[in-house]
Amino acid sequence: MTTSDFDFILVGGGTVGAAIGFGLACRGRRIAIFDGADRGLRAARTNFGLVWVQGKGDGFQPYQRVTRESSDLWPDFSRYLEEISGIRIEYSRSGGLVYCLSSAELEEEDALSRRMVADDPAYEYEILDRSRLEALLPSIAFGPRVTGACYSPLDGHVNPLSLLSALLKGFSRLGGNYQDGCPVEHVEALAGGGFAVHHAEGISTCEKVVITAGNHSPAFGGMLDLPIHVRPQRGQLLITERVAPVLPFAGIGIRQAANGSFQLGGTYENVGLSTEVSLEGASSIAKRAAQVMPDLAKLLVVRQWAGLRVLSPDGFPIYDHSRTLPGAYVALCHSGVTLAAFHAGPLANHLAEAADLNPYRDFTGRRFETEKAT
Amino acid sequence: MNQAPPFANTLPETTITIDGDSIAARIGEPLAAVFLRQTDIATRKSALSGEKRAPFCMMGVCYECLVGIDGVFNLRSCQEPVRPGMRVTRQPRVRRLGE
Numbered sequence: 001m002t003t004s005d006f007d008f009i010l011v012g013g014g015t016v017g018a019a020i021g022f023g024l025a026c027r028g029r030r031i032a033i034f035d036g037a038d039r040g041l042r043a044a045r046t047n048f049g050l051v052w053v054q055g056k057g058d059g060f061q062p063y064q065r066v067t068r069e070s071s072d073l074w075p076d077f078s079r080y081l082e083e084i085s086g087i088r089i090e091y092s093r094s095g096g097l098v099y100c101l102s103s104a105e106l107e108e109e110d111a112l113s114r115r116m117v118a119d120d121p122a123y124e125y126e127i128l129d130r131s132r133l134e135a136l137l138p139s140i141a142f143g144p145r146v147t148g149a150c151y152s153p154l155d156g157h158v159n160p161l162s163l164l165s166a167l168l169k170g171f172s173r174l175g176g177n178y179q180d181g182c183p184v185e186h187v188e189a190l191a192g193g194g195f196a197v198h199h200a201e202g203i204s205t206c207e208k209v210v211i212t213a214g215n216h217s218p219a220f221g222g223m224l225d226l227p228i229h230v231r232p233q234r235g236q237l238l239i240t241e242r243v244a245p246v247l248p249f250a251g252i253g254i255r256q257a258a259n260g261s262f263q264l265g266g267t268y269e270n271v272g273l274s275t276e277v278s279l280e281g282a283s284s285i286a287k288r289a290a291q292v293m294p295d296l297a298k299l300l301v302v303r304q305w306a307g308l309r310v311l312s313p314d315g316f317p318i319y320d321h322s323r324t325l326p327g328a329y330v331a332l333c334h335s336g337v338t339l340a341a342f343h344a345g346p347l348a349n350h351l352a353e354a355a356d357l358n359p360y361r362d363f364t365g366r367r368f369e370t371e372k373a374t
Numbered sequence: 375m376n377q378a379p380p381f382a383n384t385l386p387e388t389t390i391t392i393d394g395d396s397i398a399a400r401i402g403e404p405l406a407a408v409f410l411r412q413t414d415i416a417t418r419k420s421a422l423s424g425e426k427r428a429p430f431c432m433m434g435v436c437y438e439c440l441v442g443i444d445g446v447f448n449l450r451s452c453q454e455p456v457r458p459g460m461r462v463t464r465q466p467r468v469r470r471l472g473e
Contacts, residue, residue, distance in 0.1 A: 068437070139471075140471070141472060241435075241448045242421075242448075242468065243448075243468060243469045243470055244421070244468040244469065245472045245473050246470070260421070260468065291469075295471050295472040298473075299471070300448065374432070
């Protein structure tokens with residue numbers, strides 16, 4: 001029996017694939033990542049950059065747990081990643097704000113936060129009325145409709161493009177084999193165990209294969225007796241000209257990047273696989289942002305882009321394995337930035353050591369299937 | 375023959391001010407081109423290092439040529455055609471939110 005080319009092959013090198021690959025490479029495994037080409041869906045390049053805990057996993061405690069775990073690991077993860085890659089990723093556990101434009105919105109945030117505390121007493125949040133929000137950010141003028149915000153010290157943000165770059169650079173420096181512009185066409189199970197991955201440059205073999213291909217994943221799942229339920233949802237972003245730093249906090253819909261640009265979002269559109277931007281999208285984003293901070297309306301918008309969120313039916317991650325083929329896995333989510341520390345750490349550690357996904361069995365795709373036999 | 379073709383130098387002459395100084399320019403030429411004719415071609419200072427910056431790409435993508443025009447800052451001078459009486463200011467610092 002010949003030895004496989006690699007211990008693991010990852011199909012897809014976005015934020016999820018790169019983080020798991022980085023973690024497996026840290027563990028000394030022989031890893032290859034095969035990534036698609038420029039015409040691929042590329043969600044990793046369109047992210048807002050939040051490392052976010054507030055409100056996540058309402059009604060689904062496993063997701064609350066991995067989110068909190070990842071968020072708590074992020075500071076050490078960031079330092080280590082910067083050291084290995086040599087790339088600065090501009091991470092800050094700054095605290096995060098959910099801005100509210102009515103009493104109803106503020107009450108909704110309060111009710112949501114209370115549910116989160118009921119599920120996890122270690123959850124931290126604070127409802128800020130308008131005067132406390134103004135005291136927190138004295139150099140920002142808030143619009144007349146702002147009633148306050150929900151704040152959590154657990155939230156943070158990062159440069160999502162630098163993060164991806166650092167993960168892939170770090171992966172390579174640790175001995176990982178990253179092939180860009182090399183889309184995978186087919187994955188087949190081999191008779192004696194292991195897999196052959198057919199890609200643009202030929203065929204590579206591995207003991208284990210992990211599908212980390214975002215919205216491209218279902219096709220590969222179909223080759224591996226691994227049902228994957230995921231659908232795309234479009235989000236648009238606006239980027240403004242650079243101004244002096246004035247907003248250190250992460251936030252929903254508004255954050256200021258390290259270089260001074262404001263990043264404004266977002267939309268939630270079901271438009272299939274379209275990554276086109278629209279005037280309506282720009283307009284709705286700008287309108288809300290200007291209602292929160294009217295001075296944003298004076299800034300020039302220099303860029304607009306759109307990406308497709310990778311959404312499971314309930315919006316929570318999928319970590320699953322083939323129904324019949326040992327060693328075939330899938331990992332996907334729409335929160336790849338927040339979960340990067342978890343993916344590079346605990347999840348990669350588990351994949352390196354064990355054949356099962358037992359600690360994460362709540363995240364399999366079986367939760368979407370009906371109780372009737374299929 | 376040796377004469378300038380009839381279509382050369384037909385943009386009308388005008389005067390603008392840069393930091394209060396009267397400067398000759400032609401209506402419709404890119405403002406960045408006016409800077410590049412001056413002894414001091416700088417449009418601004420870098421927010422990080424304080425060093426002088428000047429027009430570079432001349433096509434609107436590098437954001438080095440930022441100036442203030444008639445009180446509005448962070449404008450790319452390579453994308454601004456000269457108008458008579460334009461009041462131009464080199465950027466002393468990064469624009470602030472609310473200005």
